[in-house]
Amino acid sequence: MSLFSLIKSNGPSGFGYGSTAEDVTAGRDLRGKNILVTGTNSGLGAETLRVLTLRGAHVFATARDETKANAACQGVQGEATPLVLDLESPPTVRTCVDTLRHDNTRLDAIICNAGIMALPKRELAFGLERQFFTNHIGHFMLVTGLLEQLADDGRVVILSSAAHTGAPKSGIEFDDLAAERKYSAWRAYGQSKLANLLFAKELGRRFSSSGAAKTAYAVHPGVIQTNLGRHMNGAMNFALGLVGPLFLKSIPQGAATQCYCATHPDAVAHSGSYFADSNVAKPRADAEDPQLARKLWERSEEIVAGLP
Numbered sequence: 214m215s216l217f218s219l220i221k222s223n224g225p226s227g228f229g230y231g232s233t234a235e236d237v238t239a240g241r242d243l244r245g246k247n248i249l250v251t252g253t254n255s256g257l258g259a260e261t262l263r264v265l266t267l268r269g270a271h272v273f274a275t276a277r278d279e280t281k282a283n284a285a286c287q288g289v290q291g292e293a294t295p296l297v298l299d300l301e302s303p304p305t306v307r308t309c310v311d312t313l314r315h316d317n318t319r320l321d322a323i324i325c326n327a328g329i330m331a332l333p334k335r336e337l338a339f340g341l342e343r344q345f346f347t348n349h350i351g352h353f354m355l356v357t358g359l360l361e362q363l364a365d366d367g368r369v370v371i372l373s374s375a376a377h378t379g380a381p382k383s384g385i386e387f388d389d390l391a392a393e394r395k396y397s398a399w400r401a402y403g404q405s406k407l408a409n410l411l412f413a414k415e416l417g418r419r420f421s422s423s424g425a426a427k428t429a430y431a432v433h434p435g436v437i438q439t440n441l442g443r444h445m446n447g448a449m450n451f452a453l454g455l456v457g458p459l460f461l462k463s464i465p466q467g468a469a470t471q472c473y474c475a476t477h478p479d480a481v482a483h484s485g486s487y488f489a490d491s492n493v494a495k496p497r498a499d500a501e502d503p504q505l506a507r508k509l510w511e512r513s514e515e516i517v518a519g520l521p
Contacts, residue, residue, distance in 0.1 A: 224490060224491070224492035225492060225493075226473070226477075226479060226491050226492045228469065228473065228490070228491035228492070229490050229491065229492070230435070230462070230466070230490045231466060232466065232469045232473075232490070232491055233463075233465035233466050233468075233469050234260055234261060234264040234465055234466075234468040234469045234472040235264055235267070235465065236469065237469045237470075237472050237473040237476075237477060237491050238264055238265070238267075238268050238472050238473075238476055238477075241268050241476050241477070242268065242269055243265060243268040243269040243270035243476065244269035244270075245269075246269070246270045246271065246321040246322070247270070247271050247272075247273065247318060247319060247320050247321055248265055248270045248271070248272050248273070248320070248321055248322040248323075248324065248475060249272075249273040249275070249296075249313070249320055249322070249323045249324065249359070250262055250265070250272055250273070250274055250275065250324045250326055251275045251298060251300070251324065251325055251326050251327040251352070251355070252275065252276065252326045252327025252328070253272070253274035253275060253276055253282070253285040253286075253326075254276040254277075254281040254282070254284065254285045256437070256464060256467075257326055257372075257434055257437065257464060257467050257468045257471070258274075258285075258326045258327060259285060259288070259464075260464050260465055260467075260468040261324060261326060261468045261471060261472055262274050262285060262286075262289055262293060263288070263289050264465075264468065264472055265291075265472065265475075265476075266289045266290065266291025266292060266293055267289075267290070267291060268476070269291065270291070270292075270321075271291075271292040271293070271294070272289075272291070272292070272293045272294070273293075273294050273296050273313070273318070273320075274286050274293045274294065274295055274296065275295075275296045275297070275298035275309065275327070276295070276297070276298070277297070277298070277299040278297060278299070279295070279297050282295035282296060282297055283295045296309050296312065297309065298327075298355070300327055300328075300346075300347045300348075300350075300351025300352065300355075301338050301343070301346065301347050301351060303339075303354065303517075303520040303521065306351060306354045306355050306358070307354075307358070309355065310355065310358035310359055313359060313362055314359075314361075314362060317362075318362055319362060319363075319364050320359060320362050320363050320364060320367055321364045321366075321367055321368070322367060322368040322369070322370065322475040322476070323355075323356055323359060323363065323367075323368075323369045323370070324370045324372075324471050324475055325352040325355070325356065325369070325370065325371045325372055325409070326372050326471060327351075327352075328344075328347060328348040328372060328405075329343070329344055329347050329348065330344070330402050331398040331399060331402050332344060332398055332401070332402075333398055334396075335392050335396040335401075337391060339516075339520060339521075340391055341390045341391055341516070342390060342391055342392040342396070342401050342404075342405075344401050344402050344404075344405040345390060345401065345404060345405045345408060347405075348402075348405035348406065348408070348409060349405050349408035349409055349412065349513070350513060350516055350517065352371065352409070352412070353412060353513045353517065354517050354520075356369055356371075356412075356416070357514075357517075363427055364427075365425070365426055365427070366426045366427065366428075366481075367427050367428075368427070368428050368429070368430070368474065368475055368480075369413070369416055369427070369428070369429040369430070370429075370430050370432060370471050370474045370475045371409045371410075371412060371413045371429070371430070371431050371432070372409065372431075372432055372434060372471060373406045373407075373409040373410040373413070373431040373432060373433055373487065373496075374402075374403075374406040374409075374433050374434070375433045375489065376399065376402055376403050376406050377403055377406040377407040377409070377410050377496060377497065377500060378403065378496075378497045379399050379400060379402070379403030380400070380403035380404040380406070380407040380497075381400060381403075381404060384407065384499045384502070384505050385404060385407065385408060385411070385505065385508075385509055385512075386404065387508070387512055407497075407499075407500060408509060409431055410431040410487055410496055410500045411500060411502075411505060411506040411509045411510075412431075412506075412509065412510070412513075413429045413430055413431035413485065413487075414429075414431070414485050414500065414501070414503070414506045415503075415506035415507060415509070415510045416429040416485075417429040417430070417484040417485025417486075418485060418503065418506070420484060421484065421485070427484075428480070428481055428484035428485075429484055429485060430474040430480065430483070430484070430485075430486060430487075430488055431486075431487045431488070431496075432470040432471050432474055432487070432488045432489070433470070433487070433488070433489040433494065434462070434467040434468070434469075434470055434471065435461075435462035435466060435467050435470075435489070435490070436461055436462060437461060437462045437463070437464060437466075437467035469490075469491055470488050470489065470490065470491050473488070473491040474488055477491075487500065
């Protein structure tokens with residue numbers, strides 16, 4: 214079997230590399246379900262919004278400003294409510310949380326899709342490396358603020374990446390979260406994606422230990438050429454353009470795994486797992502370390518408590 218055939222084959226779930234978001238949700242009746250999706254104005258978020266509303270879900274669709282959020286909702290035929298959420302702006306995260314709490318909205322799933330990638334130069338947000346703050350702390354603040362709104366069997370899906378393998382060998386560099394000692398675009402991005410994975414692991418563990426039927430998942434969407442890569446240099450984008458027709462996923466394929474984890478009944482048995490191609494996958498070893506996950510959770514709580 215060729216490498217190309219292997220990556221295109223389906224796994225135990227019945228889905229695989231080539232499956233789309235419509236494929237993995239086929240036959241799912243999501244009427245009466247409320248799902249929050251971050252970053253719905255483009256790319257994987259827009260496709261996730263489209264497919265979930267197509268299946269009948271009411272999607273709370275977030276974007277960084279009102280214009281983008283409204284445009285995202287106007288672009289679908291199903292039921293969608295726009296919400297402003299900028300992961301780099303704690304006040305907008307709190308407002309989003311407060312709005313859903315005030316309306317006593319029950320959420321059947323939260324899909325943490327938004328993020329930034331491969332900033333060429335070191336940038337800070339509230340004293341932390343910007344990718345770590347945006348991709349992890351922003352979503353940590355959102356999800357932990359909404360846990361009481363999550364349905365008894367609710368799900369949390371956090372977009373990680375195979376790029377988590379590029380995080381520092383020591384894991385999360387708690388003594389240098391501002392990346393003062395060393396900065397590289399992919400190393401910092403990898404650390405933020407490892408943090409996403411560890412957050413899902415610890416959240417799943419906490420759900421399980423409390424006896425809750427709630428579940429949590431980390432997902433790798435695949436390599437997709439979306440505007441997430443807008444900060445990558447020209448050489449990298451040129452290379453992606455060359456290999457794209459062979460190896461890059463389409464946006465419908467890239468949105469499949471998060472839609473699978475958020476809606477498919479078979480995913481429930483794998484809470485706390487890392488998924489790729491709509492199947493359980495194996496992350497790097499320290500992503501399974503419960504002590505590291507617990508330490509990150511505690512440090513994240515301290516960071517959130519100190520935000521303005």
